[in-house]
Amino acid sequence: RRSAKCVLQALERAEATVLEHADELGRIDAVAGDGDHGIGMQRGVVAAVAKAREILALDGGAGTLLRCAADAWADKAGGTSGALWGVALTALGTTLGDRLDPDADLVAEGIRKASEGIMHFGKAQPGDKTMVDVLVPFSLALCEAAQRGLELGEAWSVAARVAEEAAAATAELRPRIGRARPLAEKSLGTPDAGAVSLSLIISAIEPVLL
Ligand code: ADP
Ligand code: MG
Ligand code: MG
Numbered sequence: 001r002r003s004a005k006c007v008l009q010a011l012e013r014a015e016a017t018v019l020e021h022a023d024e025l026g027r028i029d030a031v032a033g034d035g036d037h038g039i040g041m042q043r044g045v046v047a048a049v050a051k052a053r054e055i056l057a058l059d060g061g062a063g064t065l066l067r068c069a070a071d072a073w074a075d076k077a078g079g080t081s082g083a084l085w086g087v088a089l090t091a092l093g094t095t096l097g098d099r100l101d102p103d104a105d106l107v108a109e110g111i112r113k114a115s116e117g118i119m120h121f122g123k124a125q126p127g128d129k130t131m132v133d134v135l136v137p138f139s140l141a142l143c144e145a146a147q148r149g150l151e152l153g154e155a156w157s158v159a160a161r162v163a164e165e166a167a168a169a170t171a172e173l174r175p176r177i178g179r180a181r182p183l184a185e186k187s188l189g190t191p192d193a194g195a196v197s198l199s200l201i202i203s204a205i206e207p208v209l210l
Helices: 002-032 037-057 062-077 079-096 104-122 132-147 152-172 181-187 193-209
Strands: none
Touching (some): 002 037, 002 062, 002 193, 037 062, 037 079, 037 193, 062 079, 079 104, 104 132, 104 152, 132 193, 152 193
16 A cells, blocks of 8 residues: 555654644744644644554555544644644545555645635635645646646655745735734734645655655
8 A cells, every 4th residue: 555655654754844843833823823833733743643554554545544634633733724734634635535656646636625625614815824825836836747747756846845935925924814813914024834834744745755
């Protein structure tokens, strides 16, 4: 079950980067939000990895693993971002299914579905200063790279650079949704916490796909 193992490895890389940056993510969220983004992401991703290990031991495929990990993440993380990560990973897992070796086109399609799911569920648009400001350009770059015929790892790398730039660029935005909205002016000059964590995770996963 190569792709299921790959998904577990990706979640483990996500866990490592979230643990490494948890304090920093909390500080960023505290500038205009409530400061719990680091701890929430940590609780979510740790639960997701534990569940993914369980499912892999039962010989579950990639899609099953992602959908079960998504439920564990949303359940344990709490907060807005936890629910949205649950939505995103469910959409990705549903698109990938339990196929053995998803290609760049299918993964790009899964990320597009994840992006649509988050926007549908959270109602944020690009420019509102949320994780959507990373997810939308990342998804577009990944789809475009896949269409150009790049392999999954190369396509992901190209799109990961776009995600990093997009996360940094959220510093110039004023929040128009979520807990940071009342303190919008204070957040100018600081990037959005959920955008930064998403970009960190996208980059951390790169070596697994290359
Ligand atoms: P909470 O805001 O409930 O404390 P977190 O601190 O874990 O949850 O997550 C905050 C992040 O969630 C924000 O930085 C933003 O990226 C993201 N976010 C908040 N609301 C929305 C929304 N409606 N749509 C998309 N992303 C959102
Ligand atoms: Mg918060
Ligand atoms: Mg909170």
